Amino acid sequence: MIDEFKDFKFGIVPLVGRPNVGKSSLMNALLSFKVSIVSQKPQTTRNQVRGFYNAPGLQVIFTDTPGIHKPRHKLGEAIVAAAERALENADLILYVVEASDSNISVEDERIINILQSTSTPIILVVNKIDGIRGGKDRVPQVISLYSQYLSFVATIGVSAKTGYNLERLIASLKEKLPEGCPWYDEESITDQPERFLAGEIIREKVLRLTQEEVPHSVAVEIEEYKSPDEYPDRKTLYIRANLVVEREGQKAILIGEKGRKIKEIGRRARIDIENMLGHKVFLDLWVKVRPGWRQSESELRRMGYIGR
Missing domain, CATH: 3.30.300.20 (K homology (KH) domain)
Structure with missing residues (x-):
């Protein structure tokens, strides 16, 4: 390790989840910059979209992946394949779900099957706690639901909309990511043209x-x-x-x-x-x-x- 980057943390971190759980909103909120487009319609994201988070001693390459779903056409197949490819070189995975979840959806069953076959550490992110009454209180139940199927190195409830707990999420990333050198200049925010x-x-x-x-x-x-x-x-x-x-x-x-x-x-x-x-x-x-x-x-x- 180069002395300049001793104790520096670096990692590639894809955000995965079913369509419309707020992955794009979460990445934009973490970066304080709009890298991914956002709408209320599912399957908004079609490509892997990368954004770079820079802080003292830390660089995270976030990848906003398309929502994993059952494809109905070749475009859908390409979208799901892009999401699955994003996991190949990941150092840590953010699995994004919602505070309103009370059961495992068909889309989440597919995601869980994919994540069960990876050895990459996973953080469960329960998003949209602002979206329902008692959202913060729902977080332990949602964590318990998904913990039946996957092991997580950390779990956290957040609100991409209000910014609640995003600093805590970054702190958890810094704790869990490996040491390494940054790939991009600290002024860079994305590699998309x-x-x-x-x-x-x-x-x-x-x-x-x-x-x-x-x-x-x-x-x-x-x-x-x-x-x-x-x-x-x-x-x-x-x-x-x-x-x-x-x-x-x-x-x-x-x-x-x-x-x-x-x-x-x-x-x-x-x-x-x-x-x-x-x-x-x-x-x-x-x-x-x-x-x-x-x-x-x-x-x-x-x-x-x-x-x-």
Whole structure:
């Protein structure tokens, strides 16, 4: 161990759990930065999204994984495979559940089966204790429920929304992680490129502004990304993006009457991208129909959901 990093703790820590337990919200709260998009709809996260937590003597590479569920199409298979791959090189796993849990769901049965086969230490994180009456009092019951199936090196109740117990969670991570050298500069917050983050923000607005099957049938492709950082003569960040759907009816819904829906998606996304990157943004959105793209290996490979 290099003397400079003696007693330094480092580790790769994926957050796993069924869809919609608040993994993305928890990672964003731990980082105090929005790396992962958030919505009330399940399967919001589709890719492994990494964020770096830096503190004196500690660097944690958090990985926000897609919710593990029974897939219904090739996109779902790719999403679940990405979540499972995130566990391969982990130093510690955060298994995120909810304070309202009173039984083991089908999705959690699948996750438990996966975690039972790993030797990686696991911390049980009971999230959303703010979401129900007596949430803090529910934590021991939830811990007892899951402890029937898995052994945990630590257990903790938290609220990603209010920040309750997040400092205690970080302290537990520092205690349990191995010694090591940091991989990234302490100023770094993620290894995701700006264009990926911009695309995810656009998809978040689609999720929040559409209903039923439409949001899950949409992919975002960034066709052009010209930033003042790369083009000093530019005063604005220009983004041209395609919203890819499977049917003409979904296209009509996304565009909306007189283009109102697509304009509102663009307006909200532009504000968030400007706040994140610090540039004025010109956002040019188009809707493209590609029938059955979620079942097409070639489309999923081209979009990056399946490795090339």
